[in-house]
Amino acid sequence: AQSVTQLDSQVPVFEEAPVELRCNYSSSVSVYLFWYVQYPNQGLQLLLKYLSGSTLVESINGFEAEFNKSQTSFHLRKPSVHISDTAEYFCAVSELRDYTLSFGAGTTVTVRA
Amino acid sequence: DTGVSQDPRHKITKRGQNVTFRCDPISEHNRLYWYRQTLGQGPEFLTYFQNEAQLEKSRLLSDRFSAERPKGSFSTLEIQRTEQGDSAMYLCASSLFDRNIQYFGAGTRLSVL
Numbered sequence: 512a513q514s515v516t517q518l519d520s521q522v523p524v525f526e527e528a529p530v531e532l533r534c535n536y537s538s539s540v541s542v543y544l545f546w547y548v549q550y551p552n553q554g555l556q557l558l559l560k561y562l563s564g565s566t567l568v569e570s571i572n573g574f575e576a577e578f579n580k581s582q583t584s585f586h587l588r589k590p591s592v593h594i595s596d597t598a599e600y601f602c603a604v605s606e607l608r609d610y611t612l613s614f615g616a617g618t619t620v621t622v623r624a
Numbered sequence: 625d626t627g628v629s630q631d632p633r634h635k636i637t638k639r640g641q642n643v644t645f646r647c648d649p650i651s652e653h654n655r656l657y658w659y660r661q662t663l664g665q666g667p668e669f670l671t672y673f674q675n676e677a678q679l680e681k682s683r684l685l686s687d688r689f690s691a692e693r694p695k696g697s698f699s700t701l702e703i704q705r706t707e708q709g710d711s712a713m714y715l716c717a718s719s720l721f722d723r724n725i726q727y728f729g730a731g732t733r734l735s736v737l
Contacts, residue, residue, distance in 0.1 A: 515666070543724050554628075554730040555667070555715065562724060601666050609680060610724045611657065612717075614666030 513538035513604050517615035524592055525623055532587040532618045534602030544585040545603040545612070546576055555601065561585065597622045626650075628729035630716050636735045637706055644702045645732045649718030656699050657726060658691055659715040660684065667715055673699060674721065706736045 518533040536542065546558040559570040566578040576587045585602060602615040629648040637643050649656050654675050659667035670689070671681045675696040685691075688706075693699040703710055713733050717726040 517666075547728075555717075555728040557725060557727070560725065603666070605724060607724075609672070610655070610719065610726070611669045611672060611680065612659075612667070612726060613669065616664065616666050 513540075513542060513606060513613050515602050515604055515613055515615035517602050517618050519618050520616065521619045521621070523621045523623065526594055527591045529590050530588065530592050530596075530620060532600050532602075532620070534585045534587065534615060536583050536585065536602075536604045538583075538604060538606065540606055540608070542604045542606055543610075544576075544578055545605070546574070546585075546587050547601045547603060547614075549599045549601065549617075551598070558587075558600070592620070592622050594622050594624065596620060628716055628718055628727055630714075630729035630732050632732055633730065634733045634735075636737065638737050639706060639708060641706055642702065642704045643706060643734065644700055645714055645716075645734075646698060646700050647716030647718075647729060648698045649716070650727055652720070653718035653727075654696065654721045655719045655726075656693055657717040657719075658699070658701055659717065661713040661715055661731070662711075670701075703734075706734075708736050710734060711736045 516535045524530045544561040547555040548558045561578045569575045574589045599617045603612045631646045657672040658670040661667040673693040688704045691701045713731040715731045717728045719726045
């Protein structure tokens, strides 16, 4: 079984500042890795994913995450945040076997002007 | 493609009553997942279907919970004899069999009084 730890429950950040959300996982087998975002009163939306290949993955709105197998981490970064990035962010992993997702507890990002 | 649809969005019930939620996946998605999300936590896997077959159930899915996907299209999740601890957001997601990308609905928020 796999588990996910998001090391920060709340991250306040000023607009145009960088942000990093930390995610560590544990699993005895190979996994896929995901970041989902949940805006207020909305469902979960896929932000980016690592399935294979390049360990650095990017989203269309400026986020990036790097898979580090030796440190079992998949941290999410954005060099300059906007007010609209205020949301809750969830890191998730799935095994190749059945694709069911295990989520971390989430990190609430609050961007202030 | 209208995305994953869940109905109702909100349900308030009294302890001991039965409730049923519906999920309509993205058309042609043959995998359908149910998750439960409590306040301050990430979603937790409950069960999933491939077409009409229920392939895995979490230990979280007590005998008061039952899920069906009779024709391999929409799915229902029923909770019998609801308890206050059942209060949560119930999320549905769907995916293609050979694609490890799950698309989530907006969820059904259950409040048990």
